[in-house]
Amino acid sequence: MAWRLLLSTSYIKPFRLLPPPPPHQIPSPILNINNTQFHYNNSNKTNSRALNLRGPIQRRAQDKNSAGSGGVSDEQAEVVRRAQQGDPLWAIKSSTISDLIGLSLNFFYVLPLLNYAGIHVLEAPVLHPMSEGLFNFVISWTLLFAPLLFTDCRRDRYKWSLDILWGFQMFLTNTFLIPYMAIRLNDKDLNTPQKQTPLASLMTNGAQVVGLIGGGVCLLSIFWALFARGDGDFGNITDRLEFLGSYLGSERLAYAFIWDICLYAIFQPWLIRDNLQNVKPRYQKIVRNLRYIPVVGLVAYLVSLDDTAGADI
Template sequence: MQCSVVTLCSSRSPPLLNFTSFKPLKIFNSRTPVLLPERSLNDAAFNADDQKKRRNVSLSATTSRGLYTRRKLISTMTAAKSRGGGDGGGSVSDLDDNVRNIVQAFLWIAEGVYIVWLFLLPYAPGDPVWAISSETINSLIGLSLNFFFILPLSNSVVGFHLVEAPVLHPMSEGLFNFVIGWTLMFAPLLYTDKRRDRYKGSIDVLWGFQMFLTNTFLIPYMAIRLNEADDEYTPKKTSELGSVMTNGAPVVGLIGGIACLLSILWALYGRGDGNYGNLQERWEFLQSYLGSERLAYAFIWDICLYIVFQPWLIGDNLQNIRKGKVLIVNFLRFVPVVGLIAYCLCLNSDDEI
């Protein structure tokens, strides 16, 4: 379309308007089909198919990697559970050989220190074995006669006076019976330990000596059970004592738990008519007792070692617990005494262990 030039005049400065020719703009409409050459159409279709194939391959690879990761994670968790005895996770016994050897060596060193320091050297509180006093011997005999407070309660509650109970400080009696009650509950755990076959000796003798000498024999057992399994070794049949302790594990747990609880109460409130003082005075006696008697000092060592050995052994044997009780036992195994009570009460004695 052609337009003419129009000139307008003014008295001042006449502006000049110039209308030149112009062409109308071509507006692109998305609905208007774009015609491409045949070759371009083929290339576009090929590129679209190629991109689709690449997306499918990438998605397939991503899915495969995800499935592989999940399978690997599940297999790892399954292996960890089987090593840990169910829901408890791994343990020291299932660690790398080098780590296990280090732990084993440390246990043998601990056994040597335990014997030399507590029995032979004169530097610990109290008298060593080779210089033990008659007073210490009499105290040990009196504590043994008052085992689980049977004689004191028979004299005071039942009225049985055929044998009179030795009169000792309730703090010393409570400490002695607390450790013995805790030791009693180790019997079902030792007889059901999955690694007990590595110990070639008698579990009856081991536990019997443990009742009197505590960790003197338990530390070597903890080291020996870390040995590699002997393929040619034939497992021994469970002894009569082992069967009684295993089948009667709930009773053992209740007796040991009651003994430990009674020991604490007896230490704090026992022999109230014997002028043994209030709680503060009894606490002061306990401090003096631990600093002057080798037997009491050794009991503190035993308590510390039991705090380590209890969760270790229970964690290795969670497969012996009844279904539905594994989680609670696995949680309570770290609580001194309570974890061992839970193990005894929840032990599945119906299966062949």
């Protein structure tokens, strides 16, 4: 699943609308944003625009390496840029690729659980439980979105294949949901009725099963992230939470996961609200109240679907 590598924008160089003003017009320091101070060094005559960056990530390293030097070198600036944005797409580290392959092999914890059961047809890669839990949590939530999309009462506004849309969502990024959420607001075109595809029929007819599987894997992901691989050198819950903080602040894969979670948290209550008529009447109030809770509201929607939900429109 090489999909998450494409989401990070770390390979996009930051742009500047206007050139920086001459250094003699700027006091030092000029600004303090989010505990990050920006200094222009006027004493360096050979490079009057040398920018001295001092932020929470690079402050200690810069104090050590550039004390008394009156600025930062190009090499130091590149280190700072990569620390803040990650490696460019064409310079992805081999460790990132290895982690991505390992996470994909541990999809839904099938291999690790088989190994725990004594079945060793293929050995599961040993990765940090936090990264495994975050990966499978997002994938499970994506699975849960399939019946929701295929029962959306406004899905006929989307003129392309919902199967392909969900495939992109599952194996690339749920950013593809953004244009769908806009297109579904259009007026209905009565000349282009939409029929169910085999995938849509499978997901809607088995919505209760999908809901239980997806919700179960999401719950397992939380447990896995906090307690799994206790015999490994992954520490206690506090150590794992500290790893999560550093993981979210440095890894392009983590950026993608958080982006997915944020979009799902917005789109889930929106879509459930528009499709409450698909829920059995006696459960509509419960689903309406739960729709804002990530994953839980979507599981409630799926297990409460009426048998006629998702019919041809």
